[in-house]
Amino acid sequence: MIQSIIKRDGRVVLYDQNKIAAAILRAMEAASDGNAADAARVANDVQRDLEKHSVGSAPDIEAIQDAVERQLMNHGFNAAAKAYILYRANRTRAREANTALMKTIDEITNIDARVSDMKRDNANIDGNTAMGSMLQIGSAGAKAYNEMYLLRPEHAKAYREGDIHIHDFDFYSLTTTCCQIDILKLFHGGFSTGHGHIREPQSIQSYAALAAIAIQSNQNDQHGGQSIPNFDYAMAEGVAKTYRKAYYRLLAEALEDRLDLEEQTATIKALVKDVEAKVGEQPRLENSPAFDEAVIYALTKRYDLPLGDSAKVVSRTKKRAWKKTDRDTHQAMEGFVHNLNTMHSRAGAQTPFSSINYGTDTTPEGQMVIRNILLALDAGLGHGETCIFPIHIFKVKEGVNYNEGDPNYELFRLSCKVSAKRLFPNYTFLDAPFNLQYYVPGRPETEVATMGCRTRVMGNVYDPTREIAYSRGNLSFTSINLPRLALESNGDEKVFYEKLQAMLELVAQQLLDRFEIQANKHIYNYPFLMGQGVWLDSDKLTLQDDLREVLKHGTLSIGFIGLAETLTALYGQHHGESEETQKKGLEIIGFMRDYCDKRSQELKMNFSLLATPAEGLSGRFIRMDQKRYGKIRGITDREYYTNSFHIPVWYHISAYDKIRLEAPYHALCNAGHISYVELDGDTARNVEAFEAVVRCMHDCGVGYGSINHPVDRDPICGYVGIIGDVCPRCGRREGEEIPQERIDELRKMYPEMPAFQGIE
Amino acid sequence: MTAKSNNEKMGQGVGFERIRRITGYLVGTMDKWNDAKRAEERDRVKHGLTKNA
Numbered sequence: 001m002i003q004s005i006i007k008r009d010g011r012v013v014l015y016d017q018n019k020i021a022a023a024i025l026r027a028m029e030a031a032s033d034g035n036a037a038d039a040a041r042v043a044n045d046v047q048r049d050l051e052k053h054s055v056g057s058a059p060d061i062e063a064i065q066d067a068v069e070r071q072l073m074n075h076g077f078n079a080a081a082k083a084y085i086l087y088r089a090n091r092t093r094a095r096e097a098n099t100a101l102m103k104t105i106d107e108i109t110n111i112d113a114r115v116s117d118m119k120r121d122n123a124n125i126d127g128n129t130a131m132g133s134m135l136q137i138g139s140a141g142a143k144a145y146n147e148m149y150l151l152r153p154e155h156a157k158a159y160r161e162g163d164i165h166i167h168d169f170d171f172y173s174l175t176t177t178c179c180q181i182d183i184l185k186l187f188h189g190g191f192s193t194g195h196g197h198i199r200e201p202q203s204i205q206s207y208a209a210l211a212a213i214a215i216q217s218n219q220n221d222q223h224g225g226q227s228i229p230n231f232d233y234a235m236a237e238g239v240a241k242t243y244r245k246a247y248y249r250l251l252a253e254a255l256e257d258r259l260d261l262e263e264q265t266a267t268i269k270a271l272v273k274d275v276e277a278k279v280g281e282q283p284r285l286e287n288s289p290a291f292d293e294a295v296i297y298a299l300t301k302r303y304d305l306p307l308g309d310s311a312k313v314v315s316r317t318k319k320r321a322w323k324k325t326d327r328d329t330h331q332a333m334e335g336f337v338h339n340l341n342t343m344h345s346r347a348g349a350q351t352p353f354s355s356i357n358y359g360t361d362t363t364p365e366g367q368m369v370i371r372n373i374l375l376a377l378d379a380g381l382g383h384g385e386t387c388i389f390p391i392h393i394f395k396v397k398e399g400v401n402y403n404e405g406d407p408n409y410e411l412f413r414l415s416c417k418v419s420a421k422r423l424f425p426n427y428t429f430l431d432a433p434f435n436l437q438y439y440v441p442g443r444p445e446t447e448v449a450t451m452g453c454r455t456r457v458m459g460n461v462y463d464p465t466r467e468i469a470y471s472r473g474n475l476s477f478t479s480i481n482l483p484r485l486a487l488e489s490n491g492d493e494k495v496f497y498e499k500l501q502a503m504l505e506l507v508a509q510q511l512l513d514r515f516e517i518q519a520n521k522h523i524y525n526y527p528f529l530m531g532q533g534v535w536l537d538s539d540k541l542t543l544q545d546d547l548r549e550v551l552k553h554g555t556l557s558i559g560f561i562g563l564a565e566t567l568t569a570l571y572g573q574h575h576g577e578s579e580e581t582q583k584k585g586l587e588i589i590g591f592m593r594d595y596c597d598k599r600s601q602e603l604k605m606n607f608s609l610l611a612t613p614a615e616g617l618s619g620r621f622i623r624m625d626q627k628r629y630g631k632i633r634g635i636t637d638r639e640y641y642t643n644s645f646h647i648p649v650w651y652h653i654s655a656y657d658k659i660r661l662e663a664p665y666h667a668l669c670n671a672g673h674i675s676y677v678e679l680d681g682d683t684a685r686n687v688e689a690f691e692a693v694v695r696c697m698h699d700c701g702v703g704y705g706s707i708n709h710p711v712d713r714d715p716i717c718g719y720v721g722i723i724g725d726v727c728p729r730c731g732r733r734e735g736e737e738i739p740q741e742r743i744d745e746l747r748k749m750y751p752e753m754p755a756f757q758g759i760e
Numbered sequence: 761m762t763a764k765s766n767n768e769k770m771g772q773g774v775g776f777e778r779i780r781r782i783t784g785y786l787v788g789t790m791d792k793w794n795d796a797k798r799a800e801e802r803d804r805v806k807h808g809l810t811k812n813a
Contacts, residue, residue: 453784613783619796639799655807711779716771737772
């Protein structure tokens with residue numbers, strides 16, 4: 001006779017057969033296999049079973065569950081037995097997850113980020129700070145919950161075992177990835193941050209300050225990066241407003257000085273407004289001769305000035321207003337860059353992950369913006385440090401800025417000079433056929449823009465009349481471990497494609513499951529993104545509407561990593577080694593793209609293929625694959641899988657060949673792509689050579705590219721910038737020591753100087 | 761390599777670091793990079809500008 005049982009925590013409690021019957025009934029109901037009477041009969045036999053198996057001692061929980069499984073099967077309730085076993089396995093997994101979660105939190109709490117790889121998974125979060133740790137703890141808890149309760153078992157298994165990687169998994173149930181913020185639409189009529197209403201800005205300084213606020217606000221509604229697709233076009237409006245104000249005031253002042261008059265601003269403003277109405281033009285950086293003449297004539301009439309004197313006043317005013325506007329714009333751009341490198345988001349754990357796109361506005365105001373943002377980037381931060389944010393993206397377009405004689409060609413040249421020093425801007429190429437197909441001159445929203453590390457949104461199967469970059473973004477993305485599929489196929493191409501097809505289907509289903517969660521949210525979950533109409537069509541929603549339809553403007557992206565290792569596993573070499581393998585590489589990626597297009601058409605949703613920006617992922621898959629397969633030469637013998645479709649970083653190849661071989665993959669990866677070229681410092685600082693590489697990317701059909709070169713930092717004094725032989729801040733040479741007193745002196749001048757902790 | 765040779769001086773044997781693009785974006789100094797990305801960065805080779813470099 002069983003009297004008592006032993007619980008998991010070791011406590012001994014009274015045996016209660018009803019509880020066993022209830023558990024059995026739950027399994028029967030879940031499987032529609034048996035009723036309460038059946039459950040009671042099985043429970044009776046469980047007791048007899050236990051008496052036989054645990055003679056003289058109290059059974060523990062595991063023994064009871066074993067007996068339940070045996071007796072369910074003995075009675076022929078096979079479906080119920082299966083449900084019970086599944087339930088039991090899930091509970092076991094949940095208990096293990098709890099233990100793992102506590103261990104993770106323990107590591108976040110107690111281990112220095114410099115020795116904890118886990119805490120450096122995302123380099124933008126400082127895992128050593130209070131808020132950074134809180135974010136990581138929240139993230140760990142959310143991941144454990146999401147895996148246990150939100151994923152289908154097959155998706156959880158694929159994720160856990162490294163067949164796939166679900167990006168931003170901690171935000172699985174919460175929000176979407178990123179958005180291109182149409183800053184002009186947001187500014188017109190003013191907006192609200194959720195902590196107060198802001199009027200429409202009236203000067204370039206306010207335009208720039210509010211642009212940073214907009215990025216910050218939206219960052220708190222999404223887990224990915226924030227981008228402004230029309231930075232030049234938008235800021236140009238602020239420049240025009242600043243110029244107009246300066247024009248009125250400086251013209252009044254010039255007259256006051258010349259004619260020894262008191263306050264003339266109101267009179268002048270009325271006079272110029274009158275001219276504006278007649279000529280149909282406002283004061284701007286480049287006015288028509290008709291406008292200038294009309295102002296001159298009006299001044300002469302109003303103040304009884306000789307025409308020649310009026311002309312001089314106007315000409316001087318124009319020069320001064322231009323100069324003041326240019327200075328204000330420069331300060332505004334500097335302030336913007338400083339803001340984005342110092343302002344906090346997510347409770348101070350991060351600076352907003354921001355991008356700005358520019359280069360194609362050919363108005364004088366737009367050109368002033370582009371020149372000054374480039375100069376601000378060139379100058380760097382307070383002590384000349386290289387700015388980490390925003391990511392600058394220069395949009396290259398023939399007829400606009402690509403060739404000598406194009407209106408913005410000089411700005412393109414300037415961008416090359418700046419990028420050669422500061423690593424930004426990156427370049428997006430509007431002439432690549434897959435970008436050009438959307439381009440409509442005079443409609444900047446049709447110019448491809450990039451956000452975060454590479455995300456691109458253009459095509460729109462859901463609403464083909466809205467194939468634009470503005471107000472859209474990625475909803476979520478999941479990446480496939482391609483090399484593992486190849487390794488599991490043992491060099492058999494046919495098997496590989498079958499596995500790839502199955503994996504694509506699994507990922508698409510998982511993305512759709514995640515979409516279901518996202519689709520059921522409401523405006524009030526995203527007070528800025530949706531509440532302020534930042535996302536396309538969100539301004540048409542009511543509080544009751546869910547987000548399903550408007551979210552369909554976004555993309556569901558399937559990513560991949562390690563094409564090079566995949567090809568090596570299948571064909572013995574990667575795509576940098578032979579044209580034959582390059583062809584095979586394009587077939588694989590083309591196959592994935594076809595799948596995305598097919599699902600897009602079938603569901604009228606935007607599935608797209610992503611060349612995954614593997615930061616945390618670069619090591620995750622390969623660590624698991626090394627355990628499974630060992631270190632296989634050219635495949636699993638390094639600490640990372642090669643980024644997306646890149647030629648391996650360690651492979652010697654010319655810049656030209658690398659670009660030529662990677663370019664066709666840009667056309668296939670419509671969710672985003674990037675190619676890099678590594679130049680040594682001297683070549684990079686040779687602007688001609690730098691520009692030649694950018695031109696090569698353009699001509700080969702690359703969509704998005706950048707050039708890597710060394711930008712140095714002295715860890716002793718914290719100086720960041722270009723360092724020749726001698727550090728410009730502390731004056732030491734590489735490897736030299738300097739007195740502690742000197743460090744202390746420098747720290748007084750540079751309070752942000754890091755305390756040097758030693759070499760890792 | 762020693763960071764501090766004694767209490768009065770710092771920096772002996774310490775080289776200059778480089779800011780590198782981690783993957784499309786920058787994150788500042790490489791002390792925040794995860795181990796795999798550090799290894800990848802170490803392995804990167806320069807690309808020459810001639811066609812058969």
